[in-house]
Amino acid sequence: MSSIQLRNVTKRYGQTEVVHGIDLEIAEREFVVLLGPSGCGKTTTLRMVAGLEDVSDGELSIGGRIVNDVAPKDRGVAMVFQNYALYPHMSVRQNMEFALRPQKLDRSEVKQRIARIAEILGLGELLDRKPSQLSGGQRQRVAMGRAMVRTPDVFLFDEPLSNLDAKLRTQVRWEIGKLHKRLETTILYVTHDQVEAMTLADRIVIMRDGHIEQTGTPEDVFGKPRNIFVATFIGSPAMNLVPAAVRGSQLVGEFLEMALPARFSGKVTEGQEVTIGIRPPDILPAEEGADGAVSALVEVVEYLGNEALLDIRIGSQELIAEVPSSRRPVEDETIDVRLDPEALHISDRETGLSVLA
Ligand SMILES: Nc1ncnc2c1ncn2[C@@H]1O[C@H](COP(=O)(O)OP(=O)(O)O)[C@@H](O)[C@H]1O
Ligand SMILES: [Mg+2]
Numbered sequence: 024m025s026s027i028q029l030r031n032v033t034k035r036y037g038q039t040e041v042v043h044g045i046d047l048e049i050a051e052r053e054f055v056v057l058l059g060p061s062g063c064g065k066t067t068t069l070r071m072v073a074g075l076e077d078v079s080d081g082e083l084s085i086g087g088r089i090v091n092d093v094a095p096k097d098r099g100v101a102m103v104f105q106n107y108a109l110y111p112h113m114s115v116r117q118n119m120e121f122a123l124r125p126q127k128l129d130r131s132e133v134k135q136r137i138a139r140i141a142e143i144l145g146l147g148e149l150l151d152r153k154p155s156q157l158s159g160g161q162r163q164r165v166a167m168g169r170a171m172v173r174t175p176d177v178f179l180f181d182e183p184l185s186n187l188d189a190k191l192r193t194q195v196r197w198e199i200g201k202l203h204k205r206l207e208t209t210i211l212y213v214t215h216d217q218v219e220a221m222t223l224a225d226r227i228v229i230m231r232d233g234h235i236e237q238t239g240t241p242e243d244v245f246g247k248p249r250n251i252f253v254a255t256f257i258g259s260p261a262m263n264l265v266p267a268a269v270r271g272s273q274l275v276g277e278f279l280e281m282a283l284p285a286r287f288s289g290k291v292t293e294g295q296e297v298t299i300g301i302r303p304p305d306i307l308p309a310e311e312g313a314d315g316a317v318s319a320l321v322e323v324v325e326y327l328g329n330e331a332l333l334d335i336r337i338g339s340q341e342l343i344a345e346v347p348s349s350r351r352p353v354e355d356e357t358i359d360v361r362l363d364p365e366a367l368h369i370s371d372r373e374t375g376l377s378v379l380a
Contacts, residue, residue, distance in 0.1 A: 024051045025086030025176035027072060028044060033080035034067050034233075042067055043233045048361055054203050054210045055163065058220040058228035060256075065213040068230075069179050072211060073102045086176060096125060103183050104146050107166030109154040115165050116140075116150040122169045124174065142169045143205065146197070160191040164198070171206070180212040184219065195331060196222060217257055221245070226361035251375040254300045254368055263306070265341045265362075266301040266372065274369075278338040281315030284364040290378040291369065297378070300368035303332065303345035309361035316361045319344075321352045335360065 027049040027207045034042035042064045050369045057065045070076040071083060076093030083091055109118050119137050128136075137371070139350070141147045146367065154162055163183060170178065170341035182191045183199070184238050203210055214220055220227045229252075231235045237249040245262050248254035250263055255261045267276035269291045270282050311376060319342070323334035331351035333344040335358070344360065345363045370377045 024207060026084075027177060027209065027211065028084040029068075029072075029081065030083075031326045032068070032071060032083055032149055034064070034071060034076065035079040040079075041233050042071075043239075045233075047228060047238065049209060049211060051209055053208045054212065054223060054225045055059075055064055055228060056209065056220040056224035056226075056257075057213045057228050058217060058224075058229055059215065061244070063217055063230040064233040065215075065230060067280075068143065069102070069181055069211060069213050072177075073100055073179050074098050075102075079304055087111050089380035097162075099174050100179055101170035101174035101177075102179040102181065102310055103170050104181050105182070107163055107186075109162060109165055112155050112307050114151050115146060115157070115168075118154070119169050119172050119320075123172055126173065136172045136174070140168045143171075143202065144168050149158050158191075159187050160195055163187060163195055167199075167202070176209065177210075178208050180209045180210065180295060182214055183212075183217075184214075194198075197369060199223060217259065221257075229256065242245065247377070247379065248300075248368065249377055249380045251298060251300070251370050254370070254377075258302055260300050260303050260343045260345070262300045262368070265301065265340060265342070267297055269293060269295045269297060269301050275342075278317055278340055279315065279362075281362065284367060287367075287369055296372040298361065298370050298372050298375075300370065301342075301362045302366065305333075305363040305366035306344035306347070307363050308343060308350070309359045311359050313361060315364075316359045318357050318358050321354055321356045321358060324351055324354050326351070 029045055031044040031046060033044045057068060059065055067076060071078050078091050082089055085098055108163060116137060120133060123133055141150055146164060146168055149161060157226055184195055187195060196219055202376040212223060224241055226238060227244050228238045231252055237244055237253045242255055244257050263295040265276055267274045267279060274281050274283050317337050319337045321335055322331050325332040326348055330345050331348040333346060335342050335344055
């Protein structure tokens with residue numbers, strides 16, 4: 024178990040800077056997920072921690088020791104890649120033994136470690152099989168096993184589930200979560216999948232274009248997004264955005280007028296142009312004439328079992344609402360809705376920053 028610190032860590036390829044001086048502290052035993060769209064610098068950051076890429080600027084520490092110039096094999100980290108390249112001609116056991124070779128352990132220690140990890144990962148029956156005789160999920164478990172036998176202080180995962188089908192992904196995700204609880208290792212895990220991030224992470228680091236946009240618990244990034252990018256990146260379907268302005272104690276938009284919720288008073292200024300963010304389940308059915316009630320045309324109803332998604336239109340504004348399917352309207356029906364004042368997010372239109380940030 025080791026902590027990890029990044030101080031102003033920067034990566035340049037030639038003239039092009041792709042990671043712009045990020046700061047991040049990961050505690051011992053913490054499970055931190057780097058989350059962001061493709062190309063935002065997640066893999067590059069992880070590879071710098073692993074020592075597979077040089078740090079162009081800044082300071083990287085593992086376990087309190089600066090490791091900028093320490094070789095990958097001496098950093099106490101193990102990495103599991105998206106493409107879990109197992110040696111095809113070796114059995115599961117031999118694949119794991121091979122990973123231990125640099126450590127020059129005696130035979131009984133090697134045997135013991137492999138037996139222990141095989142038990143944790145449920146690979147006991149599979150030790151003599153070749154990778155071609157394993158399912159995708161089993162292969163991924165072997166890849167994890169191969170990293171784990173080295174008993175690293177830090178695990179690095181780069182999109183380890185992305186080559187698995189949906190059902191296996193859920194299952195292996197579950198196993199990784201259990202594994203973390205059992206091993207109590209520090210984990211830095213990269214994904215573009217918000218469900219993986221939300222379910223696994225103690226803390227999520229949201230990246231965009233080589234910058235960190237927000238670091239927080241899953242509850243923080245979902246409930247208190249710092250800016251519009253985070254607000255719309257987390258949550259599915261994405262948060263709706265409605266332009267409005269502050270007029271006295273009201274929020275006034277083209278098709279909307281509602282009281283400014285008390286928690287925003289003093290956080291906004293008269294006349295400020297804002298963006299109201301509202302998640303689909305927080306668009307509620309309303310009594311006609313209730314504060315903030317507006318009528319909306321239901322254009323599409325998408326039945327999902329427990330819930331239904333509604334594409335609704337208020338004037339020129341299109342929104343997605345989520346309702347219990349037992350209460351779903353029909354297409355072309357006009358309904359009255361209001362935005363739940365408890366669930367509103369308000370950000371400055373120009374900066375995109377939450378007015379509460
Ligand atoms: N070896 C490289 N040379 C030049 N640019 C690179 C190299 N590796 C990655 N990049 C660029 O760095 C940026 C971040 O890439 P990456 O870390 O792989 O993103 P992510 O893992 O978030 O999808 C991308 O714009 C990518 O094109
Ligand atoms: Mg990547």
